[in-house]
Amino acid sequence: MSNITDILHSVPIDELTGAISVPVYQTSTFVQEAPGVNKGYDYARSGNPTRKALENLVTQLEGGDNSFAFATGIAAIDAVVKSLSAGDEIIAVDDIYGGAYRLFTHVYEKLGIKVHYVDTTNANNILEHINSNTKLLWIESPTNPTLKVSDISQISNIAKAHNLLLVVDNTFASPIAQRPFELGADIIIHSATKYLGGHSDLIAGIVVTKTKALSEKIKFIQNASGGVLGPWDCFLTIRGIETIDLRVRKQSETALKLAQYLQQHEDVDHVHYPGLPSHKNHEIAARQQNGLFGGVVSFSLKEDTLEQAEQFVTQTKYFKLAESLGGVKSLLCQPCKMTHASVPREKRLQSGIQDSLIRLSCGIEDADDLIQDLEETFSKLISKQTILI
Numbered sequence: 001m002s003n004i005t006d007i008l009h010s011v012p013i014d015e016l017t018g019a020i021s022v023p024v025y026q027t028s029t030f031v032q033e034a035p036g037v038n039k040g041y042d043y044a045r046s047g048n049p050t051r052k053a054l055e056n057l058v059t060q061l062e063g064g065d066n067s068f069a070f071a072t073g074i075a076a077i078d079a080v081v082k083s084l085s086a087g088d089e090i091i092a093v094d095d096i097y098g099g100a101y102r103l104f105t106h107v108y109e110k111l112g113i114k115v116h117y118v119d120t121t122n123a124n125n126i127l128e129h130i131n132s133n134t135k136l137l138w139i140e141s142p143t144n145p146t147l148k149v150s151d152i153s154q155i156s157n158i159a160k161a162h163n164l165l166l167v168v169d170n171t172f173a174s175p176i177a178q179r180p181f182e183l184g185a186d187i188i189i190h191s192a193t194k195y196l197g198g199h200s201d202l203i204a205g206i207v208v209t210k211t212k213a214l215s216e217k218i219k220f221i222q223n224a225s226g227g228v229l230g231p232w233d234c235f236l237t238i239r240g241i242e243t244i245d246l247r248v249r250k251q252s253e254t255a256l257k258l259a260q261y262l263q264q265h266e267d268v269d270h271v272h273y274p275g276l277p278s279h280k281n282h283e284i285a286a287r288q289q290n291g292l293f294g295g296v297v298s299f300s301l302k303e304d305t306l307e308q309a310e311q312f313v314t315q316t317k318y319f320k321l322a323e324s325l326g327g328v329k330s331l332l333c334q335p336c337k338m339t340h341a342s343v344p345r346e347k348r349l350q351s352g353i354q355d356s357l358i359r360l361s362c363g364i365e366d367a368d369d370l371i372q373d374l375e376e377t378f379s380k381l382i383s384k385q386t387i388l389i
Contacts, residue, residue, distance in 0.1 A: 004245040010060045011238060012053055022053045024235045046223050050231040054238050055206075058196070061175040061241070062188050064208040066215035068222045069234060073171070073191030074099050075227035076205030080136075080167060080187060082221050086112030089133040093120045093150065095143040095351040097169070098340035117347075120150040121281055123158060130162050140169040142285070145298045145335045145359040146352040147172075147272040149281040152288055156184025165214075171195070171326075176248040177292035186210050187218075192229075194326030195295075198240035198247050202233045247328065247364060251295030254367040258360065259297045261371050267378055269356070272298040295363075296325055298335075301356040308381065309334050309356040315380050318365055318373045325361030330370055332360050 014023055025048055030041040041047045055067040070076040077100055084090075092104065094117040104115045116129040120139050137159050141150045152168060159166040167187045168180040174195040180188050190196055192204035207222075209215040222228060229237075252275070259273035271278075274285035275293030285293060301308050313321050319332040323339055333339055335353055343353070362370065 007061070007245055008242055010057050011242060012056075022050055022235060022238050024231050025049045026231055044231075045226050045228055048228075048231050048234070050234045050238075051229060054229070054234040054241075057238060057241055058175075058190070058192075058206050058208060062170075062208045063179060063181050064188065064210050065212050066219070067206055067208045068218050069192070069229040069237070070205040070207065070222070071227045071229050071233075072203050073189070073193055073205035074103060076189055076191075076207045077103060077169075079207055079218055079221045079225065079227070080189065081108055081113065082225065083217050084108075084113055084135055087133055088112075088135045089114045089116065089131065090136045090138050091116045091118060091126055091129050091134060092138040093140050093143055093148070094118055094347075095146050095148050095353070096138075096140060097144045098335075098342045100169075101340075102342040117351075119148075119351075120155060121148050123151055123154045126155065126158055130158075130164070134162065134164055136165050136167055138167045138169075140172065141178075141288075142172045142274055142294060142296070144172060145272075145296075145339065145357060147274055147279070147294075147296065147298060148352070149274050149279070149285040149288075151281070151284050152180055152183035152185060159186070160184070172294050172296055173289055173292075174244060174248050174294075174326075176245050177252070177289045177294060181208075181210050183288055187214060192237050192240075193324060195244060195248060196241055196326075197237050198244060198327060199236070200322075200324060200327035200329065200331075202236045202240075204229050204233055204237050248292060248295065250364050251326075251362045252292045254362040254365075254370065255295045255297050255360075256293060257367045258362060258370060258374070261374070262297065262299045265378065267302050267381065269300045269302045269304065269354075272352075296359065296361050298357055298359040300354040301358070304354050304356040306334075306337065306355045309358055310337070311381060312377055313358060315377050316373050317376070318370055319360060325359070327361070328364045330361060330363040330365055332358060335359055 028044050032038045058067040118125040139150050165186045168185040169189040171191045188208040190206040192206050256275045262268050263271045319330045322331045
């Protein structure tokens with residue numbers, strides 16, 4: 001399911017009143033008819049009708065068995081890792097989200113869960129790290145922030161051959177562009193803060209499971225750990241999903257235009273965008289992302305310095321300097337000092353995150369206006385260099 005008609009009509013009409021919007025059940029508990037006898041809900045940590053409507057909607061979007069809404073994207077990641085035990089190992093993409101790296105390294109490694117970081121754009125790199133303790137393969141595709149693309153089907157074959165679970169963070173592609181279960185994934189992660197919510201007004205995370213056994217495991221962890229998403233934020237996420245098809249298509253179209261503009265700019269060293277034929281895995285992205293390459297573009301400057309990048313990101317007009325992405329208003333950031341500051345510089349450089357790397361998240365503004373904003377910002381950098389000379 002990826003078209004706007006199916007998405008809109010997956011949102012249930014309220015059976016009690018006929019309300020076309022999902023009601024916000026702002027309650028902590030539910031009255032029971034007798035001890036243990038209820039209408040499907042007893043305590044809001046364990047279940048809430050607004051949250052269930054969201055979880056059902058995302059399950060349909062991704063084609064899974066069940067979904068689970070958490071208070072943040074990191075809480076969703078945390079729930080999956082909690083399914084492991086001390087001594088287990090994860091093989092993860094090297095260009096991983098900084099928050100996930102921090103969680104893996106500073107929380108779970110000291111609890112006995114080891115993580116190997118590899119370049120999964122070449123699936124064969126995974127093989128040399130698989131051993132009897134390996135339990136999960138963890139990939140983002142595209143990655144944050146260098147937009148690396150991994151062949152999910154090929155990696156799924158490796159996972160199945162070694163009895164491993166494949167987790168795919170589908171945040172950057174969204175269910176509109178990419179359906180990881182159809183490519184062999186077992187668990188899908190979303191930072192619903194991004195494209196699912198789409199308006200930069202909430203924090204949320206989603207875990208989607210492919211099988212009933214995995215659903216039961218994540219459901220237990222969700223209830224036991226308690227990091228659930230509140231009903232109001234569930235309502236906002238549903239509201240965002242109702243327009244996701246339109247937004248992602250517009251944002252992808254704009255991002256491609258910006259990537260093409262940046263690619264020919266004399267002050268740009270390299271552009272990262274799967275929609276460009278020059279991208280290492282463009283053909284894989286075209287195949288598994290249904291021809292939509294997402295709304296995020298990143299690029300590095302010819303003058304590869306922290307100072308030059310900082311000067312750039314603080315002078316744009318329409319692109320607002322902020323972390324996060326996927327909203328209707330365009331954002332930009334300097335990953336090495338913001339989203340990926342928790343990753344050691346040596347590791348950042350190894351995974352392609354240069355000091356001057358700038359990440360753009362395209363909103364729904366006119367593409368020509370955004371290009372003009374970038375052009376004027378480049379001009380300001382040139383003029384400042386001239387003054388210094």
